[in-house]
Amino acid sequence: MDNLIKVPQLPKAKVMLWTDVSYHDMEVIDKMQSIPDLESALCSVFRIDLPEPKREVLLELFVQTVLFSREHSLKKEQTSALLSIIKSIHEANIETPFNNIEQCLRYYKELLLCHSVRRPPFSINLFSYEEVDCILKYIYNNYLRHYKLYKYIFTPQVKLDLSLTYSEITDHGSATTEDSSLADVGNTMEKETMPNQILSSETQETPISDNSATSSASVSDLRTLIEQEVRQQMKLVSGQLEETIREKAFQCNSNLNPSQHNNKTKN
Incomplete structure (x- = not known):
């Protein structure tokens, strides 16, 4: 099956005497x-x-x-x-x-x-x-x-296959590369302002785990928010499309049956 879908076009009318049937x-x-x-x-x-x-x-x-x-x-x-x-x-x-x-x-x-x-x-x-x-x-x-x-x-049926790609988020739910670089800069600045302060291994592990949990939770919340927004937009577009189809069908029926449409208007 050809994957390319043709756009509706108006053919050119011509005389068809003995064209298909001799x-x-x-x-x-x-x-x-x-x-x-x-x-x-x-x-x-x-x-x-x-x-x-x-x-x-x-x-x-x-x-x-x-x-x-x-x-x-x-x-x-x-x-x-x-x-x-x-x-x-x-x-x-x-x-x-x-x-x-x-x-x-x-x-x-x-x-x-x-x-x-x-x-x-x-x-x-x-x-x-x-x-x-x-x-x-x-x-x-x-x-x-x-x-x-x-x-x-x-005609073949046309189906919409929608997929979402999170380009700024890794598979493990970690922060983006931009966020990581900002975090490195912040750590460097903190070390420069406090050169004499010595951090123990326990105090270093605690904020790292908290940041990882916070980052994972924020990523999950972001995905949920995006999916909800996409579903709402799809429902809105689907409703608008159905309304357009109903209006076109009514308009076409009115064009095909002008006498019947006029009688309904008079009544």
Whole structure:
């Protein structure tokens, strides 16, 4: 698995007539009436070689798109373009494990615009206004509403591994090198000011043990304080992230269902 995580980017919309599904492929697909035969044909056309459940989910997406095209009597070139649009939106979604719903929304609207307005070579009028309206609803109900499920299945999970390193503290809990040097300077100054005072071995051992115990206790307290502060900051960041996700989800739902949002506002 690649350790590099891609940042969400907005793909460039373009005309997708006969891009993934050729005219001959559409003739083969039209001959298939049963679901297993249709899955086999689509698996061969798109060269799907994925493990389960990814393979089954992707085939189900393409099969439902073909059935939708048949239900609305779309032509071969329209069905081919619609399959490529669905495939392109799906690839844009699973390109990154991060949330890129806004990019996908803009992208699929631009794709439909490229196939509904005559402006060669940038766009063609492949779909009528009524067909575009039906396709918009179909893509929203069958893919964008399940956007997170597709991302969960087809993208790797991202986990935060946090570790703390105490660079100024040794493994035995002793003082830092800077503190040790300051202590040496203090001892030298004390010897110079009291040259005639002779310390016994007992009086020398007592302050050393006290300093060692005090240093060990201060190191333990420092670690506890840092860990508590990190936990508090992680809880704060997690709460802010959840609030941002809820706001983005509400905003996206409002953009996808403007009529429903307006009715709630009026009420």
